Amino acid sequence: MSAALETVLARAGLKVTANEFLNLVEDAAKKLTSPQVDPAAHFTEAERTALAATGLDLSPLGESEVDPRARTVAEQTVLRDTALSVGQAAARIGVDTSRIRHRIGERRLIGWKDRGGWRLPAWQFSDSDALPGLDVVLTWMPADQPALVLANFMTTPQEELEIHDRPVSPREWLLAGGEPQRVAELAAAIGTPA
Numbered sequence: 001m002s003a004a005l006e007t008v009l010a011r012a013g014l015k016v017t018a019n020e021f022l023n024l025v026e027d028a029a030k031k032l033t034s035p036q037v038d039p040a041a042h043f044t045e046a047e048r049t050a051l052a053a054t055g056l057d058l059s060p061l062g063e064s065e066v067d068p069r070a071r072t073v074a075e076q077t078v079l080r081d082t083a084l085s086v087g088q089a090a091a092r093i094g095v096d097t098s099r100i101r102h103r104i105g106e107r108r109l110i111g112w113k114d115r116g117g118w119r120l121p122a123w124q125f126s127d128s129d130a131l132p133g134l135d136v137v138l139t140w141m142p143a144d145q146p147a148l149v150l151a152n153f154m155t156t157p158q159e160e161l162e163i164h165d166r167p168v169s170p171r172e173w174l175l176a177g178g179e180p181q182r183v184a185e186l187a188a189a190i191g192t193p194a
Contacts, residue, residue: 002018002019003018005018005021005022006018009021029069029070029073038058038060039058039059039060040058040059043058072148075148075151075152076148079121079147079148079151080114080119082121082122083111083114083119083120083121083122084119084120084121084122084125085117085118085119085120086100086101086117086118086120089109089120089125092125092127092128092129093125093128093129093130094128094129100118100120101118103130104118104120107138107139107143108130108134108135108138109124109130109134109138110124110138110141110147110150111147112147121147121150121151123151123154123155123171124154126175131171131174131175132174132175132177132180133174133178133179133180133183134174134180136180136181136183136184137170137174137180137183137184137187139184140184140185140187140188141184141187141188141190142187142188142190142191144191145190145191149190149191150190153170153186153187153190154169154170154171155169155170155171156169157169157172158170158173158186160182160186161173161178161182161183161186163176163178170183170186170187
């Protein structure tokens with residue numbers, strides 16, 4: 001794997017060895033996630049009792065259990081890696097870059113600033129345009145939620161959205177011509193307790 005990683009790093013123009021790169025990834029993961037500790041230690045006895053009564057398991061991970069933080073770090077990496085620049089988004093939908101910035105400002109597209117430029121999650125685009133009905137969905141979608149939460153919502157099958165008796169993701173629903181208002185109403189609940 002080291003040789004393959006070194007090849008990828010060289011093609012990307014990064015002057016770093018595979019081990020140095022992996023150390024950087026490790027450091028980034030440590031910064032993005034807190035160390036695994038006893039989850040119960042964060043709560044008072046009364047809080048632990050109340051949480052346990054709801055069925056929440058506050059015990060530390062066992063030796064054979066996968067750390068759930070790894071999935072989050074991987075998902076965040078993929079989200080950032082697949083996001084489009086303003087130029088890429090403009091080229092995809094055939095408009096000027098100023099139109100993309102305008103749509104971001106009007107919340108008809110969403111994105112985040114990264115290294116001085118906008119990054120737009122790829123889930124909100126088809127091969128040649130923005131998702132049909134996206135502007136309706138974004139109007140209802142909470143603006144205070146992280147990009148990863150929104151991406152997971154838009155790409156995860158929802159029981160309320162079915163095509164041919166199969167639950168589909170909001171993205172699939174919109175691409176298939178489904179009513180955007182149904183997705184918008186589901187999106188409005190993002191971040192609220194069930």
